Amino acid sequence: MGTCRICQQECSEDQQFCSNCGYPLTAFPPTLGEIPQAFQEILSQRERWEQNIWQKYEQLQRQFQQLQQEASNNQQLQQQVGQLQQEIARLGQKLESQSSSQQQEEVPLKSAVGYNYTKLRYLLAKQKWQEADEETAKAMLTVAGRDNFLREKDIDNFP
Numbered sequence: 735m736g737t738c739r740i741c742q743q744e745c746s747e748d749q750q751f752c753s754n755c756g757y758p759l760t761a762f763p764p765t766l767g768e769i770p771q772a773f774q775e776i777l778s779q780r781e782r783w784e785q786n787i788w789q790k791y792e793q794l795q796r797q798f799q800q801l802q803q804e805a806s807n808n809q810q811l812q813q814q815v816g817q818l819q820q821e822i823a824r825l826g827q828k829l830e831s832q833s834s835s836q837q838q839e840e841v842p843l844k845s846a847v848g849y850n851y852t853k854l855r856y857l858l859a860k861q862k863w864q865e866a867d868e869e870t871a872k873a874m875l876t877v878a879g880r881d882n883f884l885r886e887k888d889i890d891n892f893p
C-alpha cells in the first residue's frame with residue numbers, strides 16, 4: 735500500500751497510476767542510478783505545484799456542486815411560484831364568474847329603510863371606486879334622512 739503524493743488517495747503497490755487523480759505512482763527505475771540533488775529539488779517543486787493545482791481543482795468541484803444544488807433549489811422554487819400564480823389566476827377567474835352570475839340574479843338589495851343598494855353593488859363589482867364612494871355617501875344621507883351632511887347623532891343611529 736502507498737499514498738498518492740498529489741491527492742493522498744491510498745493505492746496498492748501494483749498500481750502504476752493513482753485511481754483517484756491519475757498521477758503516476760511508479761518510482762524511478764534503479765537503472766537511472768543516483769539522482770542528482772538539483773534534479774530532486776525540481777521534482778519536489780513540481781510535485782508541490784501539482785498538489786496545489788489538485789487542491790484548487792477539488793475546491794472548484796465542491797463549489798460547482800454547491801452551485802448546481804442551489805440552481806436546482808431555485809428551479810423548484812420557481813416551479814412552486816408558477817403553480818401559486820396559476821392557482822391565484824384560477825381563483826380570480828372563479829371569483830369574477832361568481833360575482834357576475836350574482837349580478838345576473840339581480841337580487842334586490844334594499845335596506846330596512848328602503849334604500850336600494852343595487853347600484854352600489856354594481857359599482858363595487860366593476861371596481862368603480864370613486865363612483866361607489868359617491869353612491870355610498872348618497873346612500874348614507876338618504877338612509878339617515880338628511881340632505882347634505884351627517885350629524886354625529888345620525889351616524890350613531892344609522893340603520
Ligand SMILES: [Zn+2]
Nearest residue numbers: 738741752755
Ligand atoms: Zn492521486
